[in-house]
Amino acid sequence: MMQDTFEPKIIAFCCNWCSYAGADLAGTGRLKYPENIRIIRVPCSSRVDSALVLRAFQNGADGVMIAGCHPGDCHYDTGNYHTRKRMMLLKSLMEFMGLDEERLLVKWISGNEADRFKDTVESFTSKLKKMGASGKVRDLRCAK
Amino acid sequence: MCKITEELQQIAAELLKEGKVDLVLGYTKGEQEEQSVPCIVTQPEDASKLIFDEYSEKALSKYLLEESFQDKKVAIVLKGCDQRAFKLMQDESRLGREDVYLIGVECPGMKWGEDLSPFCLHCDYRTPAKEDVDSLLTGADIPEAMQGEPLDHEDSFTDINRLEKMSKEERFEFWKRQLNRCKRCYTCRNACPVCTCRVCVFDRENPDYIDRAKDQMAQHQFYHVIRAFHVSDRCVSCGECARVCPEGIPLHLLNQKLLRELDKFYGEYQAGIDEVPTPLSHANADEPDFFGKEGKA
Ligand code: SF4
Ligand code: SF4
Ligand code: SF4
Secondary structure, eight states: OHHHHOOOOEEEEEETTTHHHHHHHHHHTTOOOOTTEEEEEESSGGGOOHHHHHHHHHTTOSEEEEEEOOTTOOTTSSHHHHHHHHHHHHHHHHHHTTOOGGGEEEEEOOTTOHHHHHHHHHHHHHHHHHHOOOOTTTSTTTOO | OOHHHHHHHHHHHHHHHTTSOSEEEEEEEOSSTTOEEEEEEOSGGGGGGOBOOTTOOSOOGGGGGOGGGTTSOEEEEEOHHHHHHHHHHHHTTSSOGGGEEEEEEOOOOOEETTEEOHHHHHOSOSSOOGGGSSEEEOOOOOOGGGSSSOOOHHHHOHHHHHHHHSOHHHHHHHHHHHHTTOOOOOHHHHHOTTOOOSSOGGGOSOHHHHOGGGSOTTHHHHHHHHHHHHHHTTOOOOOHHHHHOTTOOOTHHHHHHHHHHHHHHHOOOOTTTSSSOOGGGOOOTTSOOSSOTTOOO
16 A cells, blocks of 8 residues: 555766756656655766665665766767766665665766657656665664 | 794894884784784884784774875885785875885784674785785784685675665665764775875765755765765775774675675685786776667667
């Protein structure tokens, strides 16, 4: 029953040069995507370090999405190469600590891929709905 | 007295007598037999205090950044891992090679409770390279377990394998039990020879960003993940972080896990030995893409 009413909160860090434009395009094209997502515009996906991801989880996010340009298309040439390196490590560390690494999604979405943006948000939202609310990162210390 | 200690005392006395250095930074015996502590010697007649043994685990290199040493000529005792840490500071432009006199020592492997340190069993750089130091002292009494080929990472850090085999919930419970004891005293950071930042992110006066004690919950987790990242590719595998923890938290497993992943995906790398920049300080197109399997839509 809980599952049906639970609306996950998603924090999406979107790169200014691609995914943010992709989200914008989805908006102007009147493509409907779930309202669960809160977008934070960043200058490059590599701006998002592990601290920001953790902070998002600690402050109540059920899922965190990092959307950047496709490899090879970075406005700063190598930004997204750093993103994928770091986020792979962060995911494996989360997994090693028994945290839900599936709640961290990294996706490459360009400025003209409004559909891809919409699809990504939809599938991530439904996945998180199935998983339920995230609690592990918020209260590991005091968890009973 | 072992050969290295003897030669060390001689060199220290000579350096001080000839005025080549103002002080020698090394180890002396602590209050207990099974304890060696850092020691600063400024007079040639005090050189006899210096020792080097299997308890000389403290990483000394970071002391060189101390304010009070800045206008002094210092000689320092370095094991293999300590010299790696020194090299890293040099590569990161924290200090210059010419300002310091390096006394490299052959490490017999450090104690880890009753046993030998897993870090030492895995180490293939016990002795600094001759060309990297000013004097090199060898002839340590090497225990049998340290002779021959060093152990693979999997055979040294077996706890990582054990954790990897557990279910997600078991791993979560394990780390909850461990990290729940953390006092965030930051001793692990303070002892770490590669945690050398002028202002550590955890000392910043900006609680909005790192949230320090404002919210007790989860802050330890934040601390450990972030620190594991900061040292992941720069760790020189000395083992001090875990050794000094008053709560006995095996926090080294976090960054050793990251080290293992880095080696697996981006090729083996040893900070302070290999000349190329540390793996996380660069990124390029040829590296594996874990997030683009379905390709460009
Ligand atoms: S030394 Fe131990 S208790 Fe202190 S901050 Fe590090 S892990 Fe926590
Ligand atoms: S992280 Fe631990 S093992 Fe690595 S250099 Fe620092 S103190 Fe040594
Ligand atoms: S924890 Fe990070 S910021 Fe703090 S000293 Fe270590 S490397 Fe520097």
